[in-house]
Amino acid sequence: MSTEERKRREKQQRYNRIVDAAERVIFSKGIEQATMQEIAHEAELSKGTLYLYFRSKNELYTAIARRGSDTLNQRFAKVFASDCSGLELIRRIGETYLDFVSENPEYFKAFMYYESMSEVDELRESEIAAGCEENRREALSFMVRALQIGMQDGTIDDSFDPRELAIVLWSSTRGITTITHMKGVGHYFKVLDEMEIQVSSLFENFLDLVGTGLATEEARMKKMTDSQKM
Amino acid sequence: MSTEERKRREKQQRYNRIVDAAERVIFSKGIEQATMQEIAHEAELSKGTLYLYFRSKNELYTAIARRGSDTLNQRFAKVFASDCSGLELIRRIGETYLDFVSENPEYFKAFMYYESMSEVDELRESEIAAGCEENRREALSFMVRALQIGMQDGTIDDSFDPRELAIVLWSSTRGITTITHMKGVGHYFKVLDEMEIQVSSLFENFLDLVGTGLATEEARMKKMTDSQKM
DNA sequence: GTCACATTATGACTGTCAGTCATTCACAAC
DNA sequence: GTTGTGAATGACTGACAGTCATAATGTGAC
Structure with missing residues (x-):
């Protein structure tokens, strides 16, 4: 089914978007100073969503x-x-x-x-x-x-x-x-x-x-x- | 003055006591899991005192x-x-x-x-x-x-x-x-x-x-x- | 079009903890 | 005993990681 395929792709894209955002935030202020809130904001998602993709x-x-x-x-x-x-x-x-x-x-x-x-x-x-x-x-x-x-x-x-x-x-x-x-x-x-x-x-x-x-x-x-x- | 000398020694001892305690706690549960509260308790001091000896x-x-x-x-x-x-x-x-x-x-x-x-x-x-x-x-x-x-x-x-x-x-x-x-x-x-x-x-x-x-x-x-x- | 169902997203909420600071304590000096 | 100084305290604050009940969105069937 093509819908399922598309969903997988979208999920992958969102995953990448989060990592992109995390790189921007973490690379600029360091892992200790970076907050999940800010990464979420940068990825244009809510904090909770980050935890659907990453455990921590x-x-x-x-x-x-x-x-x-x-x-x-x-x-x-x-x-x-x-x-x-x-x-x-x-x-x-x-x-x-x-x-x-x-x-x-x-x-x-x-x-x-x-x-x-x-x-x-x-x-x-x-x-x-x-x-x-x-x-x-x-x-x-x-x-x-x-x-x-x-x-x-x-x-x-x-x-x-x-x-x-x-x-x-x-x-x-x-x-x-x-x-x-x-x-x-x-x-x-x-x-x-x-x-x-x-x-x-x-x-x-x-x-x-x-x-x-x-x-x-x-x-x-x-x-x-x-x-x-x- | 011998009092001053003694104070310096005591201060050094307390410093060492804190590091001893920190080793016990951190070595046993890892830096992320260890808390300042627990280290203080282990050193038989209050948390605030730790900050008189260490910035963080x-x-x-x-x-x-x-x-x-x-x-x-x-x-x-x-x-x-x-x-x-x-x-x-x-x-x-x-x-x-x-x-x-x-x-x-x-x-x-x-x-x-x-x-x-x-x-x-x-x-x-x-x-x-x-x-x-x-x-x-x-x-x-x-x-x-x-x-x-x-x-x-x-x-x-x-x-x-x-x-x-x-x-x-x-x-x-x-x-x-x-x-x-x-x-x-x-x-x-x-x-x-x-x-x-x-x-x-x-x-x-x-x-x-x-x-x-x-x-x-x-x-x-x-x-x-x-x-x-x- | 709409209903039922599933999947994904949300953000208010909780618990925890690093670090602070007004207060208390201990003790030396006189 | 009184005063003064520096050390010790722990209740308090702010910030943040991680959760979860609820909401939104999308899908497929009819």
Whole structure:
């Protein structure tokens, strides 16, 4: 029946409208200051209606995180589809992450908040939170596959377990991203200013560092001879 | 005057008593569920009194984070005082961090929360938050000095900038720690279960990976010949 | 057109809690 | 004992998340 189809679409639209409004309000004043009343007003709906779509303010904020991670994963997918070596894929995935976060710091804040809600039960059964987890799983699997590609094409040392390596690379990339993000917002990390560190080059340095460890012995040798030539 | 001295001591004791109480309450039910009323009751004080010592619930939670980072830094200092190579210092500092977080996941949650409060103004001028920042600065400087030691004793490649390298190592260690922590709490990272990843070995793998990049060329060569012998 | 039914929206209402402030208390100084 | 000062109190306020009885809207049948 077409009516039913239309209703589903309308429901989806309303859902999106609420998330849009929530983004505007929360991104502009922060999750703590934002009120459901204001979000409802911004979405041209009543407060009660918000609760037909979201269990709580936290779940609504999680929906924003979900949206951010959707976008991010789309970018990963695009990178992954490009034709390059495994090692190069790893580099590009990391860069994509970093770029995404500097372009969308507010989404990253949503990620952080979502993660700091570790044991809030209301999210345990949330379908929206489950979507975030699914995105995490997918992102990680891009990483694993990139490593496997690299091990096949000889750009990555195949003595590692690709899944373990993926987690190591992913979490350290995440750490660097976090620092880069935090440098940009709030009252944190004056240390970095004092040290006059260019956060933009952190990830490059990281790659430089792990690159040596990742590379196959041949590649490492080659690089060494190259640098001696220079 | 001894009276004044005693008063200062008493004030400090009361401060600690409140933080003790706050830890008991917040660690057991989480920051969102904990109420100032209950913390006050636990500290055998009235709610109003709490506000003579802390500007807000967030600042009180920050005081807990502060306490955690004090302890952590003491451990770093102990490690740093031990007599070993620069590379070994780096390894031990990372391990210390990891151990601290698995022994004190609640403190790490406080760190995470503190960080997710990036642009909440009330903390911008807080002396307690400033203490957290100072601890960060100190921790990072341990890292820098360990690297400098390693560059002197020949265990670490001195073509890096020690400050930049410190940040890279530190933030990636942080990332790994975060994942390790999150694996343990809440509804997150079922991926890791699915993948049957041992988070305990993540940091070792990380060291294995960056170790190669960190090491001087000689050390790298030596390691290679060693492994060929085997 | 209208009736019955279902689905969705509404906003007044409730309970809770962070944070305040006028008042009380404790104690030191003289 | 009196006075003065700074700390402690808890009743109070305002604000907000989340609920729920009621209203509105839409749909499909006849």
